[in-house]
Amino acid sequence: MTQGGRRTLLVSSSGGVLLDVLALRPWWRTQEVSWVAVEAPDTAELLAAYEVRWEPELRPRDVGALVRAVLRARSALRGGRIELVVSAGSGVAVPYFLAARLAGVPAVWVETFNVIGKPGLAARLCAALASQVVVQHPELLARHRRAVNVGELY
Template identity: 35%
Template sequence: MKICLVGSSGGHLTHMMMLRPFWSKHERFWVTFDKEDARSRLEGEHVYHCYYPTNRNLLNLLRNTGLAWKILRRERPDLIISSGAAVAVPFFYLGKLFGAKLVYLEVFDRFDSPTLTGKLVHSVSDLFIVQWEEMTKVYRNAVNLGSIF
């Protein structure tokens, strides 16, 4: 199985790193910002750098949509996993077109309200994971797996 792990650097990348016991067993590639924390944490990994800032930035959304098309067409992942933020949106929608399974992990610090990215990708996700029971009321069909920390 080939996995695409897509998301912002910082806390979103930390969430993805917590899933190492799963993704370390598979062929994978990353899509994230070209920032120091991402470069150091992903040293030796196959990484594509996306455009940022992404939140509410239409130009970078368009640029990242083009990037997603190129990367997904080349890599053909079986599974796309993200915990946000906005860079996940074009990868999820185009990934669905390419036949990838989509797993979204809502961030830990949201326990009673949705994130913008969560709202945007919820409808196309094959598995939508939350870390608080209260969030199952916010997102229908969400699965609470508890904290990953």
């Protein structure tokens, strides 16, 4: 964990989602961060210096796997005394956003840059559960009632 501010859990799968969360480093480097990520070559390499809890990629329609993942997420939030959850995506984020909502922990959803059309189910669920939604296109402000436009992250 990075020493410093708020205990923040960063949740990510691989690829562009990971790049979006990494692009927020100027902000989160002042936080005490830990990660939940889907293990893949890029996540393993780019997160090698951090505390990471590896999770399998989750399909939101697999209810049994979702329940088990929410229980693991609740345990991680309590055990890490997490004060904020931040993610840009995919199924791995859903149980953490649900657990955060149940625990009263704020969660920030970062809508990925390439989502211009209709977002996937995981993105819609996370945005609905989030305390704050961050978008990278001004035209997406109307999609989310709690949205703020930060522009392109990278």
